[in-house]
Amino acid sequence: MFIARSSASQSSTANSALEGSVNWLSDLMTGSLAVTICVIAVAFVGFAMLTGRMPIRRGLMTAIGAFVLLAAPIVASGLSQLWQSQSSVVYAPETTENGDLQPGEDSEPSQYDPYAGASLNSQ
Numbered sequence: 715m716f717i718a719r720s721s722a723s724q725s726s727t728a729n730s731a732l733e734g735s736v737n738w739l740s741d742l743m744t745g746s747l748a749v750t751i752c753v754i755a756v757a758f759v760g761f762a763m764l765t766g767r768m769p770i771r772r773g774l775m776t777a778i779g780a781f782v783l784l785a786a787p788i789v790a791s792g793l794s795q796l797w798q799s800q801s802s803v804v805y806a807p808e809t810t811e812n813g814d815l816q817p818g819e820d821s822e823p824s825q826y827d828p829y830a831g832a833s834l835n836s837q
Contacts, residue, residue, distance in 0.1 A: 740787075743783070744783075744784065744786070744787050748783065748784065749784060752780035752783065752784060755776060755780065756776060756777055756780055759772075759773045759776045759777070760773065
């Protein structure tokens with residue numbers, strides 16, 4: 715019985731240690747240290763591009779890489795919020811003034827043809 719408690723407490727400790735290390739790593743990759751390294755890298759790459767030692771395409775790849783690294787958490791949270799808002803959309807049926815459901819109206823087909831372009835009307 716003592717062994718079962720010991721292994722259960724060790725697994726919860728291991729999970730919290732793993733979670734803590736992942737949080738530390740993500741804070742390190744998106745925190746002030748990462749911003750400082752990206753600013754210094756873009757400055758050196760910009761200087762190398764100005765002196766002609768580095769092609770412009772390679773310098774732009776460095777700037778885009780820094781943007782992707784620093785903007786990843788913001789983009790991920792925006793996409794997750796977009797996903798959650800789309801999954802919870804509920805459309806209400808049309809109702810009349812007294813609250814009764816209104817059947818769909820049958821409308822006549824339109825004579826407008828968006829694909830006609832410059833063709834002549836044969837009617």
